[in-house]
Amino acid sequence: MSGFxxxxxxRTEATTKIVLMVLDGIxxxxxxxxxxxELETAATPNLDALAARSSLGLTDPIGPGIxxxxxxxxxxxxxxxxxxxxxGRGVLEALGIAFPLEDHDLAARGNFCTxxxxxxxxxxxxxxxxxxxxxxxxxxxxxxxxxxxxxxVEPVQDYRFVLVLRGAGLSSDLSETDPQRLGxxxxxxxxxxxEAAPTADLINEFVAQAQVILAGQHPxxxxxxxxxxxxxxxxxxxxxxxLRPAAIAVYPMYRGLARLVGMDLVEPLGKTPADEFATLAAxxxxxxxxxxxxxxxxxxxxxxxxxxxxxxxxxxxxxxxxLLALNPDVLMIGGDHSTPAVLKAHSWHPVPFLLYSRTCxxxxxxxxxxxxxxxxxxxxxxxxxxxxLALAHAGRLTKFxx
Amino acid sequence: MSGFxxxxxxRTEATTKIVLMVLDGIxxxxxxxxxxxELETAATPNLDALAARSSLGLTDPIGPGIxxxxxxxxxxxxxxxxxxxxxGRGVLEALGIAFPLEDHDLAARGNFCTxxxxxxxxxxxxxxxxxxxxxxxxxxxxxxxxxxxxxxVEPVQDYRFVLVLRGAGLSSDLSETDPQRLGxxxxxxxxxxxEAAPTADLINEFVAQAQVILAGQHPxxxxxxxxxxxxxxxxxxxxxxxLRPAAIAVYPMYRGLARLVGMDLVEPLGKTPADEFATLAAxxxxxxxxxxxxxxxxxxxxxxxxxxxxxxxxxxxxxxxxLLALNPDVLMIGGDHSTPAVLKAHSWHPVPFLLYSRTCxxxxxxxxxxxxxxxxxxxxxxxxxxxxLALAHAGRLTKFxx
Numbered sequence: 153m154s155g156f157x158x159x160x161x162x163r164t165e166a167t168t169k170i171v172l173m174v175l176d177g178i179x180x181x182x183x184x185x186x187x188x189x190e191l192e193t194a195a196t197p198n199l200d201a202l203a204a205r206s207s208l209g210l211t212d213p214i215g216p217g218i219x220x221x222x223x224x225x226x227x228x229x230x231x232x233x234x235x236x237x238x239x240g241r242g243v244l245e246a247l248g249i250a251f252p253l254e255d256h257d258l259a260a261r262g263n264f265c266t267x268x269x270x271x272x273x274x275x276x277x278x279x280x281x282x283x284x285x286x287x288x289x290x291x292x293x294x295x296x297x298x299x300x301x302x303x304x305v306e307p308v309q310d311y312r313f314v315l316v317l318r319g320a321g322l323s324s325d326l327s328e329t330d331p332q333r334l335g336x337x338x339x340x341x342x343x344x345x346x347e348a349a350p351t352a353d354l355i356n357e358f359v360a361q362a363q364v365i366l367a368g369q370h371p372x373x374x375x376x377x378x379x380x381x382x383x384x385x386x387x388x389x390x391x392x393x394x395l396r397p398a399a400i401a402v403y404p405m406y407r408g409l410a411r412l413v414g415m416d417l418v419e420p421l422g423k424t425p426a427d428e429f430a431t432l433a434a435x436x437x438x439x440x441x442x443x444x445x446x447x448x449x450x451x452x453x454x455x456x457x458x459x460x461x462x463x464x465x466x467x468x469x470x471x472x473x474x475l476l477a478l479n480p481d482v483l484m485i486g487g488d489h490s491t492p493a494v495l496k497a498h499s500w501h502p503v504p505f506l507l508y509s510r511t512c513x514x515x516x517x518x519x520x521x522x523x524x525x526x527x528x529x530x531x532x533x534x535x536x537x538x539x540x541l542a543l544a545h546a547g548r549l550t551k552f553x554x
Numbered sequence: 555m556s557g558f559x560x561x562x563x564x565r566t567e568a569t570t571k572i573v574l575m576v577l578d579g580i581x582x583x584x585x586x587x588x589x590x591x592e593l594e595t596a597a598t599p600n601l602d603a604l605a606a607r608s609s610l611g612l613t614d615p616i617g618p619g620i621x622x623x624x625x626x627x628x629x630x631x632x633x634x635x636x637x638x639x640x641x642g643r644g645v646l647e648a649l650g651i652a653f654p655l656e657d658h659d660l661a662a663r664g665n666f667c668t669x670x671x672x673x674x675x676x677x678x679x680x681x682x683x684x685x686x687x688x689x690x691x692x693x694x695x696x697x698x699x700x701x702x703x704x705x706x707v708e709p710v711q712d713y714r715f716v717l718v719l720r721g722a723g724l725s726s727d728l729s730e731t732d733p734q735r736l737g738x739x740x741x742x743x744x745x746x747x748x749e750a751a752p753t754a755d756l757i758n759e760f761v762a763q764a765q766v767i768l769a770g771q772h773p774x775x776x777x778x779x780x781x782x783x784x785x786x787x788x789x790x791x792x793x794x795x796x797l798r799p800a801a802i803a804v805y806p807m808y809r810g811l812a813r814l815v816g817m818d819l820v821e822p823l824g825k826t827p828a829d830e831f832a833t834l835a836a837x838x839x840x841x842x843x844x845x846x847x848x849x850x851x852x853x854x855x856x857x858x859x860x861x862x863x864x865x866x867x868x869x870x871x872x873x874x875x876x877l878l879a880l881n882p883d884v885l886m887i888g889g890d891h892s893t894p895a896v897l898k899a900h901s902w903h904p905v906p907f908l909l910y911s912r913t914c915x916x917x918x919x920x921x922x923x924x925x926x927x928x929x930x931x932x933x934x935x936x937x938x939x940x941x942x943l944a945l946a947h948a949g950r951l952t953k954f955x956x
Contacts, residue, residue: 185607185916214954216935217942218564221955234955235560244956492913498953500946501915502931522915522931532933 156392159540163394168481168546171442174229175468177450179490179503179522183458190458190493191504192521194465198472203520207512209530210502211538213489219500225488226409231539232386240324240381245314247408251306253383258322258351261379262313263330264289264372271337277311278372286313289372296361298354315377323348326355330376338376388414389441393543398438400431401445410443426471436478453491461493482509482545484538502532509545558794561942565796570883570948573844576631577870579852581892581905581924585860592860592895593906594923596867600874605922609914611932612904613940615891621902627890628811633941634788642726642783647716649810651708655785660724660753663781664715665732666691666774673739679713680774688715691774698763700756717779725750728757732778740778790816791843795945800840802833803847812845828873838880855893863895884911884947886940904934911947
């Protein structure tokens with residue numbers, strides 16, 4: 153019995169509203185062993201007052217010691233076991249540019265590269281051509297036609313692009329064409345299962361046509377394909393929870409992840425947290441679940457900018473009263489992973505989590521921070537259990553057993 | 555997907571060094587309800603200062619309420635699910651005397667016993683003969699030869715010995731020969747699977763020859779065999795983690811457990827914690843993972859000697875600066891189980907755990923003890939996840955998903 157089936161069996165009707173605010177990469181580290189983290193440093197009177205009335209905890213998106221990418225980190229918060237619902241690299245790349253992937257699409261990451269006259273690799277990244285050049289080459293490749301499938305070629309950044317094939321019977325069980333070293337030609341795609349042979353033929357035909365089209369170009373006179381993956385078969389939020397979810401996110405990757413689980417994308421009224429909360433208020437009647445994504449915390453962490461990460465948290469705090477004024481039945485504030493500024497990268501550290509509702513058992517914490525959350529009554533728990541907590545506090549789950 | 559396969563997929567190269575110090579049986583209990591545990595009682599300025607800069611938690615070696623033996627307790631800390639990688643009794647007994655078990659060896663625990671003229675059991679432990687007598691009898695039994703296999707008979711303690719058969723196709727699917735009651739003869743070994751029949755024949759032939767050899771001895775004129783088990787098929791540390799591990803342990807059981815997972819055994823320069831840390835320093839360049847075993851905490855606990863367990867902890871604390879001076883990238887201090895002096899035995903209580911690294915999130919604890927660990931941000935977690943944490947903090951794992 154899957155977790156979703158179990159929850160479906162307990163589901164009961166309610167008109168309550170749930171908000172999940174994801175402060176991307178919110179978990180941090182102090183700059184010195186006796187210092188405070190970014191979240192602990194930020195002056196956050198509104199978050200602190202909320203924390204005092206909330207239950208706190210620390211989430212593990214994947215598991216202790218495992219650093220999550222944005223995809224699995226979000227799927228976990230959405231309640232999907234990230235080891236069961238694996239999103240392939242090609243699909244993630246497509247989500248990242250908000251490509252409208254359909255159910256049976258096959259996606260791959262593409263690299264433009266440079267080969268010599270004999271076809272051997274000279275540069276696996278084609279001198280890191282600019283994105284404008286990448287877009288020009290992608291437009292040229294759109295003249296490629298393949299039997300029985302639609303072909304989409306979309307630029308991503310620099311030398312990277314996405315290839316999507318749309319049609320029946322496509323398989324992702326293919327070997328990659330990047331040999332991962334220079335002086336040899338790109339590899340053909342091999343089927344890794346018998347039923348993948350027709351798809352391998354299509355991919356190799358695509359590459360053959362591309363080679364002719366790119367032959368006169370320099371330095372990007374060839375391409376390689378990796379991360380073949382299919383749109384994951386994933387239950388929607390409506391199927392899993394009986395919720396009508398909306399996503400308010402500025403960045404394409406997060407809008408793509410939200411669409412993956414069947415959320416309605418709401419166009420943000422602007423890029424600031426205040427704008428996103430205003431968007432939430434404007435659409436408050438139309439949905440009963442709201443995912444609000446704040447990107448700035450992660451960007452600052454990735455840049456190693458401790459002070460900016462602090463100031464993004466403070467900006468969220470200043471805007472928070474507008475969200476609280478909507479009086480959500482359940483408000484969860486968490487993160488998809490940690491991005492400590494001192495590490496300039498995603499990390500494996502557990503992530504601060506807050507749940508407020510009228511039915512929560514308040515921890516009476518002095519504030520919202522890593523150490524307060526480590527003391528919280530929610531304990532340290534897998535992020536993919538957060539949605540079950542939310543449904544419970546939203547009065548959407550009945551008793552198990554009599 | 556097993557844990558080891560998952561970790562292998564995330565592995566990345568690093569030159570960092572990890573130390574796992576096992577304070578055997580470190581978890582304790584207070585002598586009165588309002589008292590302190592052994593670890594909390596000990597004056598440990600160095601451990602306390604380290605704890606302030608570390609992340610703390612409590613480990614469950616097997617699971618809540620389950621008292622671990624030394625074998626599963628250690629396997630868990632080494633990252634091996636102790637319910638998946640089960641070490642049989644015979645193998646454990648062989649490890650305990652540092653018998654150099656090979657991959658396909660079959661091991662059994664032996665008891666010398668006393669039978670009457672009709673062959674019925676009078677004493678299942680042969681009057682608890684001294685170890686010297688046990689050794690003399692084992693030497694006599696070494697004249698036994700069996701077709702196609704090598705036979706090893708090694709004394710353990712008192713009436714207990716180890717039998718090891720070495721050869722191809724041996725099976726451990728055998729019933730035990732100890733009837734567990736008096737007045738009846740020892741049982742023949744029965745095959746519990748068809749392919750075990752030849753091994754059962756070998757064992758019964760061994761017992762028949764032994765009966766003849768022991769016939770004139772008193773009181774140990776017969777033997778019984780239990781816990782038939784094979785060397786477990788277990789991934790090595792190198793395979794599981796890509797680490798070059800060294801073990802610094804004084805007692806044979808722990809050296810045997812370390813060899814089981816492919817650690818290099820380093821001869822300790824002496825028996826004290828200070829000697830073991832000096833051994834660590836001497837071999838610091840040769841490995842990237844170091845298991846250091848401190849036995850005294852467990853011995854004192856088993857003896858019910860609260861004060862001595864406290865003083866062993868204090869001895870470790872005094873020696874600790876020599877270990878810290880090596881500046882390990884990751885230092886974990888934990889235990890394979892609890893051995894509260896008030897219980898004079900291993901127990902099921904969760905075990906204090908400390909992880910220090912430059913990338914840890916310090917809990918700012920006032921000291922290293924059971925209650926401080928219960929407040930720690932690592933929470934209460936299965937001991938077999940500790941190695942994943944270590945690899946993460948050692949920069950040896952990449953991100954999962956993009």
